[in-house]
Amino acid sequence: MPTISRGQDAPPADYVTTVATAAEELRSVDAAFNDQLAEDELNQLRLRVSGARSTALDAVETMQKELELVSEREAQLGPKPGEGEPPDILAQRQDLTQRRGMLEAAIKRGRLVAVEAQQLADRMKASRAEQISTEVAQRVQSPLLPRFWVEFANHAGGDIGRLSRLIDAELRTLAVSLRGPKSWIGLAGFLAALTIEIPLRLLSRRLGQTLLLKVAPEGRIRRSAYALWRLVVETGLAIIAVWVLTTSLRWASLIHPRWEPIIDAFSSGVGISAYLTSLAGAVLMRGQKSWRLLPIEDDLAGGLRRWTWLLAGLSLLYMVLQSVSVAMSASAPAMSLMQMFIVSCQVVLFAGMLVTLARLRLAAQVEARDLHQTALSLLRIVAWLVILISLFAMLAGYVALGLFTVRIVSWALIIGATYYLTCLFADDLMTNMFCSSGRIGRLLVSGLGVRSGLVDQAGIVLSALLRISLTLIAVAALLFPFGTGFEAIVDNIRGLADGITIGEFTLSPGAIGRALLVFMVGVAVVRLLQSWLENKYLPRTAFDAGARNSISLITRYAAFLLVILWTLASLGIGVERIALLLSALSVGIGFGLQAITQNFVSGLILLAERPVKIGDLIRVGNDEGDVRRINVRSTEIELGDHSTLIVPNSELITKSVLNKTHANPLGRIQIEFSVPIGLDITPIRGMVLAAFQNDSRVLAEPEPSVFIDGIADGRVRFNCFAHVAGPRDAYGARSSILIDLLQRFYKEGIDVGTVPQKLELTTTGASLGPASASSGSDSPK
Numbered sequence: 001m002p003t004i005s006r007g008q009d010a011p012p013a014d015y016v017t018t019v020a021t022a023a024e025e026l027r028s029v030d031a032a033f034n035d036q037l038a039e040d041e042l043n044q045l046r047l048r049v050s051g052a053r054s055t056a057l058d059a060v061e062t063m064q065k066e067l068e069l070v071s072e073r074e075a076q077l078g079p080k081p082g083e084g085e086p087p088d089i090l091a092q093r094q095d096l097t098q099r100r101g102m103l104e105a106a107i108k109r110g111r112l113v114a115v116e117a118q119q120l121a122d123r124m125k126a127s128r129a130e131q132i133s134t135e136v137a138q139r140v141q142s143p144l145l146p147r148f149w150v151e152f153a154n155h156a157g158g159d160i161g162r163l164s165r166l167i168d169a170e171l172r173t174l175a176v177s178l179r180g181p182k183s184w185i186g187l188a189g190f191l192a193a194l195t196i197e198i199p200l201r202l203l204s205r206r207l208g209q210t211l212l213l214k215v216a217p218e219g220r221i222r223r224s225a226y227a228l229w230r231l232v233v234e235t236g237l238a239i240i241a242v243w244v245l246t247t248s249l250r251w252a253s254l255i256h257p258r259w260e261p262i263i264d265a266f267s268s269g270v271g272i273s274a275y276l277t278s279l280a281g282a283v284l285m286r287g288q289k290s291w292r293l294l295p296i297e298d299d300l301a302g303g304l305r306r307w308t309w310l311l312a313g314l315s316l317l318y319m320v321l322q323s324v325s326v327a328m329s330a331s332a333p334a335m336s337l338m339q340m341f342i343v344s345c346q347v348v349l350f351a352g353m354l355v356t357l358a359r360l361r362l363a364a365q366v367e368a369r370d371l372h373q374t375a376l377s378l379l380r381i382v383a384w385l386v387i388l389i390s391l392f393a394m395l396a397g398y399v400a401l402g403l404f405t406v407r408i409v410s411w412a413l414i415i416g417a418t419y420y421l422t423c424l425f426a427d428d429l430m431t432n433m434f435c436s437s438g439r440i441g442r443l444l445v446s447g448l449g450v451r452s453g454l455v456d457q458a459g460i461v462l463s464a465l466l467r468i469s470l471t472l473i474a475v476a477a478l479l480f481p482f483g484t485g486f487e488a489i490v491d492n493i494r495g496l497a498d499g500i501t502i503g504e505f506t507l508s509p510g511a512i513g514r515a516l517l518v519f520m521v522g523v524a525v526v527r528l529l530q531s532w533l534e535n536k537y538l539p540r541t542a543f544d545a546g547a548r549n550s551i552s553l554i555t556r557y558a559a560f561l562l563v564i565l566w567t568l569a570s571l572g573i574g575v576e577r578i579a580l581l582l583s584a585l586s587v588g589i590g591f592g593l594q595a596i597t598q599n600f601v602s603g604l605i606l607l608a609e610r611p612v613k614i615g616d617l618i619r620v621g622n623d624e625g626d627v628r629r630i631n632v633r634s635t636e637i638e639l640g641d642h643s644t645l646i647v648p649n650s651e652l653i654t655k656s657v658l659n660k661t662h663a664n665p666l667g668r669i670q671i672e673f674s675v676p677i678g679l680d681i682t683p684i685r686g687m688v689l690a691a692f693q694n695d696s697r698v699l700a701e702p703e704p705s706v707f708i709d710g711i712a713d714g715r716v717r718f719n720c721f722a723h724v725a726g727p728r729d730a731y732g733a734r735s736s737i738l739i740d741l742l743q744r745f746y747k748e749g750i751d752v753g754t755v756p757q758k759l760e761l762t763t764t765g766a767s768l769g770p771a772s773a774s775s776g777s778d779s780p781k
Contacts, residue, residue: 015066016102018059019110025052026117033120035127046124053117060110067103070096136404140336142397148333155331162328166258173256182252189248193241204233209291217438221428223291227282228425234281238274242267258327265323272319273312279417280308293424303356310349311410318342339403343394346406350387354380383409408481419474426466434459511571518570522563530556549614549630550607557632596633602649603632612652612659617727619658620647660727666699667730669722671738673752674715681708681716684750688720691740697733698722715753 029048037045074096077089085093141148177183208229216222246263249255255263284301285292292301321338324330330338357380386409394402435441436452533555538548607630612618616627618637625639635652637645660667675684685706692704704722711717724733745752 015059015063015106016109019056019106019113022052022055022059022117023109023113025055026113026120030120033124033127035130037127039128039131042124042128046121049117049121049124053114053121056110056113056117060107060114063103063107063110067100067107070100070103074100132404136398136401138400139397140332140399142395143337143340144395148336152333152337155333159328159331159334162330163324166324166328170256170259173259174254177253180253183254184252185248186252186254189245189252192248193245196237196241196244201234201237204237205230208233217432219428219432220293220424221432223293224421224425224428226291227285227293227421230282231275231278231421234278235271235275238278239271242270262320262323262327265319266316269316269319273316276312276315276414277308279414279421280305280312283417283421284308293421300357304353307349307353307356314342314345314349315410336399339399340394343390343399343402343406346410347387347391347394350383350406350409354383354387404481411481412478415474415477419470422470423467426470427463430463430466431456431459434462515567515570519563519567522566523560526556526559526563529559544613544615547610547613550610553630553632554604554607599633599649602653603630603634605653606630606635606649611662612657616662617660619660620645620651620655624658665726666702667724667727667733669698669724669730669734669737671720671734671741672709672718674717675753676751677711677714677716679716679750683748684718687744687748688718688741691737691744692720692722694740695733695737697724697729698737699724 025048029045029052033045074093077093077096080093141151143149177186208226212222212226212229216225246255246267249263283294284296284305286301286305287298289298294301321342325335325338386405390402390405390409393399393405432438433440434455436455441452441455530552533552534548538551541548543551606612612627612630612635614627614630617624618627620637623637623639623645625637625645627635628638628644629636630649632649634646634648637647639645671688675681688706689704692698698704699722702723704720706718706720709717709719722733722737724730742752
């Protein structure tokens with residue numbers, strides 16, 4: 001019995017400790033969680049829960065693999081005997097049993113921790129949703145009522161005083177720092193930020209266009225890639241510029257500590273506003289119609305572009321005002337008035353955008369002719385309803401609801417435009433990378449032998465998969481304002497990545513991608529092997545064309561079977577599961593797929609025994625032709641009129657087939673005719689042999705022969721035979737010999753004909769006598 005090594009495995013105690021640590025982290029989060037937590041605190045707890053769940057699941061996956069190794073070792077030891085087992089083997093068996101028990105217990109505990117973490121995450125999600133509902137449902141005094149303005153006036157003095165003190169604190173800091181030795185740092189940072197934001201941004205546009213004109217192929221991919229270039233580069237430059245500015249201000253000690261949150265909010269607002277303006281510029285491309293993705297005119301692009309600048313500025317203003325209100329501890333009426341101002345500006349902005357769209361659409365005299373225009377009209381109606389809801393909610397005192405509504409509209413616009421841009425780029429990228437006329441496509445076609453149509457189809461399929469992934473991400477991002485934080489979005493994506501578990505089998509995107517990669521590599525290897533066999537090895541052997549085809553086909557199908565098994569194994573489907581599936585489907589295969597199975601087995605018999613091979617001239621029923629291809633299911637036969645007869649392989653195995661080139665490839669010519677009995681047959685025999693000899697296609701061996709088949713009705717019947725190189729030459733040679741022979745008979749005045757036919761007419765019980773038909777003068781058969 002071989003000794004089984006155990007030194008490379010992690011002790012089960014380590015797994016138990018890992019799961020216990022995750023469980024302790026989960027209990028700590030559960031103790032800290034309550035419904036009154038702020039959004040930031042709740043997001044931090046979500047991150048901890050997500051980490052604990054991931055740790056538990058990773059430990060479970062590792063322990064599952066370790067448990068499989070334990071099972072393999074137990075199988076190597078074999079069944080436990082009754083008595084007399086060697087001590088070392090007994091010790092190994094006991095150790096494996098103990099290890100199995102610890103692993104199974106730890107796996108159960110790890111799964112339980114993952115379930116508890118998911119339940120806690122769901123509770124947090126529900127708590128955040130309830131908080132949002134509570135916040136949105138809060139009502140303040142309506143701005144249409146005098147009481148609101150009275151309360152605002154009562155608190156105005158205090159708000160103005162607190163704002164003044166906040167401003168005075170920063171002014172004093174500036175007065176002191178500007179007289180210091182580091183004041184130039186702030187000025188240098190401001191100039192650097194200005195340089196990054198304006199000259200570099202314009203230079204990046206020209207650089208992107210130049211690079212894409214040189215590198216990218218012609219078509220829409222240049223426009224989509226340039227739009228994505230502008231979005232990423234210009235947003236990145238704006239973030240770098242604001243980081244340089246704020247960092248230089250901090251280094252120069254120009255920021256008062258109370259203004260730090262305001263500066264942070266300003267930096268975040270600049271990043272969001274930069275993304276919004278860059279996104280609008282990438283999609284609209286004002287003044288650059290040739291680079292524009294949307295099928296709109298310059299007037300509409302310019303009109304919408306102005307509103308996007310206002311929307312970006314309003315977003316920045318809201319974040320700054322919100323942080324200032326918190327920093328100065330503004331009163332509730334002041335906060336409500338600030339929010340009402342933002343909602344009013346957002347409503348006016350969205351209404352202006354819709355009016356601009358309607359005015360330009362009316363000026364262009366565009367009619368809603370198709371489903372696309374109808375959908376846009378419905379979206380405009382929905383947008384107007386949302387605007388009215390926000391306005392009436394604010395006027396009724398539900399300021400939080402109005403603010404929440406306009407924020408959702410802004411967020412939806414950002415997500416929709418980003419989704420549109422990324423989907424176009426993903427489609428263009430995949431269809432151009434995997435294109436039969438592209439660089440990668442030509443490499444696949446010429447190097448691996450992949451058909452050009454398959455390359456194009458791969459591009460379309462990969463594009464669809466990418467767009468589906470982007471759609472799921474966009475839907476998850478749309479739920480973010482409803483309390484689904486990015487951590488929850490990441491968890492959902494991770495859950496999709498973990499896959500779907502069916503029994504003991506887990507189907508995940510990673511496993512599918514791995515299986516696709518394995519299949520593609522396997523197919524490439526099979527094609528290379530087949531190309532080597534057909535072009536290098538088999539032509540140098542003594543096999544004929546049919547044998548070479550049989551070897552090539554059998555190798556191909558066997559290799560593809562191995563590739564399929566390899567692909568299924570990469571999905572986690574072992575051979576034993578495949579055997580179980582096939583046994584479960586055996587009844588269905590036996591009845592529903594009986595004909596297909598019969599043809600498949602017959603195809604294998606044809607390839608192995610080769611009763612019919614490629615190049616044979618065969619007759620199946622009334623059809624005769626050359627075998628051109630033998631597949632696993634059917635055989636292709638080319639008939640005399642160049643049409644193709646597809647015969648199921650079972651027909652060639654279970655029924656009679658005439659193979660004219662199976663054993664002896666020679667073709668035989670047979671000519672039958674009759675002459676009057678009074679003629680000398682010796683010259684006639686000499687004419688026939690001379691006609692055979694004059695045709696170069698007639699073989700000397702076996703030599704031609706002339707026989708007298710019989711004498712009847714005053715005529716002598718001749719039956720003549722000759723051979724040619726192959727059955728395909730027999731028909732043409734026979735025609736030429738008949739023409740020559742008829743000319744010789746005509747010159748000698750010999751009456752040649754066929755065997756006379758006899759016809760007897762009878763009635764029931766009495767014969768009317770024989771009635772014979774005289775022999776005709778038809779041409780010989």
